[in-house]
Amino acid sequence: MMENAWIIPLFPLFSFLILLAVGKRLKENSAYIGILLTFISFVYSVMVLFERLNAPTLKAEQVWLTIGTMELTAGFEVNPLNSLMLVVVSLVSFLVHMYSKGYMHGDERFPIFYAYLGLFTFAMLGLVISPNLLQTYIFWELVGLGSFLLIGFYFYKEEAKAAAKKAFIMTRIGDVGLLIGMILLFWEVKSFEYADIFAAVQAGTVSETMITLSAILIFVGAVGKSGQFPLHTWLPDAMEGPTPVSALIHAATMVAAGVYLVATLFPLYEASHIAMLTVAIVGGFTAIFAASIGLVQTDIKRVLAYSTVSQLGYMMLALGSAGYVAGVFHLMTHAFFKALLFLAAGSVIHAVHTQDIEKMGGIWKKMPLTAPLFLIGTLAISGVPLFSGFFSKEEILVAAWTRGNTVLFWLAVVAAFFTAFYMFRLFFLVFTGEARSEVKDAHESPFVMTLPMLVLGGLAVFAGYVNTPWFGTFLGDWLTEGTDMHVHHEAPSWIMIVATVVSLLGIFLAWLMYGKKSLSRDWLSSRMPISYHVLFNKYYIDEFYQLTVVYAAKAVSMLFKYIDRFIVEGAANAVAALTQGIGKAGARLQNGQVQMYGAVTIIGLAALVVILALTGGYL
């Protein structure tokens, strides 16, 4: 099985090629090809994962290109981290393929959508099994291309086109960092192989500064891909793509590629304290920054997008705090519950034809499957005990605490509170309360859409149990076997309590502000007399929160929004304006008069000669 793992990415590639060739004839039957081929990939990935549980890491390569004395290789590798990623990616992709059959039904470019999905899945799986930086980079770019095509799928929408372009160019800015970092490493180590790089780092043949520099440059690439501050702005815009795409690419897989890259290169980062700290700070800041923006969004997908940015920040924080297992663990659980949330949101959008949560409400009864599943996802992301997100988030908090990043730890705690709050705000506004005009004729989605959600729902609950403080840290032991990365931290038990309390507090506040409207006073007072007293004071609490927490949060949120708009975008605009300015000036010089062209040449030559004369020969 394992020695043939390279075949896994090829199935989706076949799907892409077949659909490109005959998609027009197959029409909506294209879905079956895509579903079948990704299912094979998934089954194969599971088999590889199980085999890898008891087998050593496998790596196979061949010489791909010889430049002078340099040999570049191509091949694949199966290690614990990427065999896990293979399963996550192929599973989510398979489920999204299935879901899209219902969601995209009736779209006239249905086969093209499946073709693009195949291309993307191929690239993502290829990225995961790459054994060296160059190959990773190649698939990294291909993944970006797939994302570009899918975001712009609704090409008749001006926003979708703009978003596709923005996503591509923003992530490319990060990729430049990655490329330079990669070349620097190559220059030092004379190899793109991960194994060679780690060996050189451990042997101390690479200078400390060079490690830090290249690690940070590569991290810039991860920042772009994983939507970390300040290159995050493309991700919320990318929600213009079809919702299944948001679930697959902008929640579960591609955006996690940045985290995956840092995790893969973890030994490199570990060798540099500054690089680790940079990763932790950017991650921690992004976590709270995006969470606070999430508080005031009114578009269901944008709320989820900001929450994705924030959760990816958590993962980076974990990695930067030496919490390798925590980061990877959260990557996995997040893939499941965030994909679930997006698919459920898609199911809602499919039913009510709007994304504005102000226009939704009271869908609980109309969508008896979607609603509880969305609730499960919400509970998981909020870190409610016994759900998967609880275990992985707690692990991250422990990592941040034991690393001594106290400030970042408390920021992460506050972000957890925000997360619980805005997710439940979303939940209450969408599913409870008065049914508003848009939702009168809403009905449950077809089985082909709810089945993938059920699977993800199960995973959102149970995926956490592979690594818990109570039943054993199976995942952590396996991921780190043979290395000295995983030290069992005796986590202070109060961290778990704090995590639980803030998440419940967030939920409670959201309920007070948005949920309470669904419950008439009589209902509560008659059935829960004890609560009546609490309810009596609700305005007091409400106003108290309004004055303190909510205003403060809003202020922070506004501040970040302005930073976002004026500083981040301002810098981006300034660069763009400079570029266009040069272009404009150049175009003006190009006035069509041949004497001007001759003059430019002669002046250019004269300038060179004058410089030569002044410098007495050589620069």
Add this chain to the structure above:
Amino acid sequence: MDLKTLLQYEWGIMTPEFTILGVATILSLIDLFMPDEKDRRLLGWFAFAGVIVALISLVGLLPVEVTSILEDTFRLDSFAKAFKFILLAGAACVILLSMDYQPAEGMPYRGEFYYLFLAALLGAMMMTSSGDLITMFVGLELLSISSYILVGLRKKYVPSNESAMKYVINGGISTAITLFGMSYIFGLTGTTNLKAIAGQLSTVIDMGQQYLLALALLMLFVGLSFKLASAPFHMWAPDVYQGAPTPVTAFLSVVSKTAGFVIVLRLMIYIFAGTPAEGTNSASMLLSMQDYIAFLAGATMIIGNTIALRQRNVKRMFAYSSIAHAGYLLVGFVTMSMFIIDSIWFYLVAYLLMNLGAFAILQVIADKSGSEDISQFAGLYRRSPLVAVAMGIFILSLAGIPGTAGFIGKVNIFLGAFVTEPAHYVLAAVMIATTVISYVYYFGILTQMFFRPAAEQTPVKLPLGVMMVVIFCAIGTIVFGVVPSIVYDFLNQFEHFGDFFS
């Protein structure tokens, strides 16, 4: 020189040149005596066959050791062989394109097209094999003068006339500057033979003479930058590219540019690489003047890529893109790494494939609609998916996205900028930054093709010749991008052009 010595020369090494010369002569005679109303397309196939025969004879010459005849004025070394491949392959594609070229007002002088092409090609081929300033200059002028006429071949189309005029005038200036530079070299050495020049200059230690040589280097480079379409001699390119018939534009941007790099490499490396600079200091003149060329390379990349942002006429946009690519190639030249010729050769091959492929599709679309505006690409994917995918491949390769030949070419040049001592960080940074800028306009075309509704629904049909070019270029772009080792295995037989000086 008597008849006997003349006959002793191994004329066989000139077989490709003789083939082209013969076909061009025969074509011009046939064209003269052929009735006017007869279709000239047949002549195109004849010219194509001639180029293919020349290619085959070139393959036959591959095992031949370095040979030079006619007092070293014509030499066949691995450099000449390698670059003739590019020239011949490019010319074959351009001839295929020109057969299906149908401007609105008709093409009454189609016959002239072919033998002028061949004459220009012959000039370019002579340049690759020249070991003497005189033959090199004659080859250059043969190429240039044929190109001037080609640009103006749409006689009833005003922009074509205008661009021919501009091309001639700028070409004249360029020739003057180049010749001026050459005269310095001749004045200092008293010979036109490159090998003799290199031998004499390697012992020059007089500061005054070295100063004159530095001047000559600048003159030569600026004069020749006309052929490369690089700064400061780039401004003719957009006007001429836009006005010229599309196959001629393709010719200028690929074959003529390749010839430009051939002459730059040959002259600069031969004359200046072994010449000491700064008195007795052993640093070579070429290395100590590197910064000037680096500056020009940077300016070329910036100018090409930023002004391209503002273009809506696709041909004009490609003119600026071709300026930008000349800049990337110059980065390869500046770095002077061990594999400078290898990496430039590879990039030129990749550039030939992606650029000719793009021009092939552009020609069909512009012919069909009578407009070269970018909006003509709108909805191409819906009209003809395969054509759009092929164009997509070319664009991605031009932008340097992995999986394509353009990416490997850029990586080569980029790595070259780092492995040399001192590393060229600034230049590499400019290259990366301008590459990112180029995504904006390249992806503008992709957006049009894939994300815009089509103005008209009729599918775009590619004529046979164009189809052949598109398929050839698309396959080449992908194959060389995925398994570049094919190209490197081929290049290995030249052993990094070690016989360049022998």
